[in-house]
Amino acid sequence: MTISQQESRRRIAFAVLAPFARVAVNWRLPLRAAKQLIELAYYAEARRRGYKLREVAELLSVSMSKLGLMSRDLKEIFDEGTAGQTTARRVLSVLGAGPLSEAKLLSVLDDEAVKAVLDDMVDQKLLELVAGRTPLYRLAAAQYRLVQEPWMARYDALNHLMTAVGQTIDARFERGDGAAMARTLSFKIRPEDHTRLAELYEKQLVPLILELDAAAVAAGDAGMAMNVAVMWAPDNDGPDQREMNNAKEST
Numbered sequence: 001m002t003i004s005q006q007e008s009r010r011r012i013a014f015a016v017l018a019p020f021a022r023v024a025v026n027w028r029l030p031l032r033a034a035k036q037l038i039e040l041a042y043y044a045e046a047r048r049r050g051y052k053l054r055e056v057a058e059l060l061s062v063s064m065s066k067l068g069l070m071s072r073d074l075k076e077i078f079d080e081g082t083a084g085q086t087t088a089r090r091v092l093s094v095l096g097a098g099p100l101s102e103a104k105l106l107s108v109l110d111d112e113a114v115k116a117v118l119d120d121m122v123d124q125k126l127l128e129l130v131a132g133r134t135p136l137y138r139l140a141a142a143q144y145r146l147v148q149e150p151w152m153a154r155y156d157a158l159n160h161l162m163t164a165v166g167q168t169i170d171a172r173f174e175r176g177d178g179a180a181m182a183r184t185l186s187f188k189i190r191p192e193d194h195t196r197l198a199e200l201y202e203k204q205l206v207p208l209i210l211e212l213d214a215a216a217v218a219a220g221d222a223g224m225a226m227n228v229a230v231m232w233a234p235d236n237d238g239p240d241q242r243e244m245n246n247a248k249e250s251t
Contacts (some may be wrong), residue, residue, distance in 0.1 A: 012173055016166075040077065043070045048098060050134035075108050087113040088121055092139065098159060099130060099138035164227035179224070186235065197232055205230065 003011075024034045039060075046056045057067055087109075094100065094108055105114050118137060121127040130136045171180035189197075209228065216224070 009174075012169065016169060036073070040070060040074050043067070044074055044098070047104060048100065048136070050101070050132065071107070088117045088126070091117065091121065091137075092126065095127070095137060095139050098163075099136040101134045101136055105137065161229050161231065164229040167227055168229070179226075201230055 020034070020038075023029070042060060043056060046059055051059065053064065053067055057064055060067075062070075090109055091105060091114060094105065100108070102115070102118060105118075118127065122129055122137075125140050127137050128140050130138055168180050168182055171177035172182045205228075
């Protein structure tokens with residue numbers, strides 16, 4: 001059966017929203033609050049990409065006054081939990097939600113001291129400056145983990161994971177890019193064997209990725225940036241209908 005591009009995109013978007021719906025149901029998040037978060041995520045992504053306010057208003061089909069309210073709400077969310085912290089620490093906390101421009105950082109934190117610390121934080125390898133239509137500051141993840149709070153480390157990891165998932169969806173299911181891959185393996189394990197999955201990651205996948213990264217660095221411009229996400233979790237969604245020893249692979 002052949003479906004239109006519009007219908008294909010609707011189905012992909014619906015599938016992408018399933019994890020959000022799962023969390024919302026688990027936490028009994030009111031539908032109104034869920035809708036607001038989707039709106040703010042949409043707004044934040046457009047601004048992250050460097051869209052001007054009028055372009056964002058057209059993209060979201062909302063008024064400029066509505067954008068003002070969204071900007072205020074987003075600022076409140078970003079700024080939660082940063083009171084009493086140093087300027088540098090607040091910058092790190094805010095960027096845990098994703099890369100931002102200098103102008104956006106100044107707007108979110110409402111602190112002119114931000115300008116004075118950004119260059120120093122880049123020099124200290126706490127931040128990286130990403131060139132583009134609008135230059136963005138992002139966390140230098142390895143260094144940031146040395147100073148962040150445990151909850152922020154988990155949030156940073158989740159944000160990085162979902163970024164990789166979003167890139168994979170765009171590349172694999174929208175553009176048909178052969179460099180992207182999405183596979184899900186469903187199988188059974190004994191309770192005592194779950195640590196072997198961690199060993200696979202630590203002893204085989206990580207060394208391979210480090211080897212590939214070193215080769216790409218040595219090749220200079222020939223390197224292609226990649227994101228690889230690895231995850232696993234017990235399947236607790238209901239009675240297990242799979243056969244005991246039949247591992248299935250789905251795309």
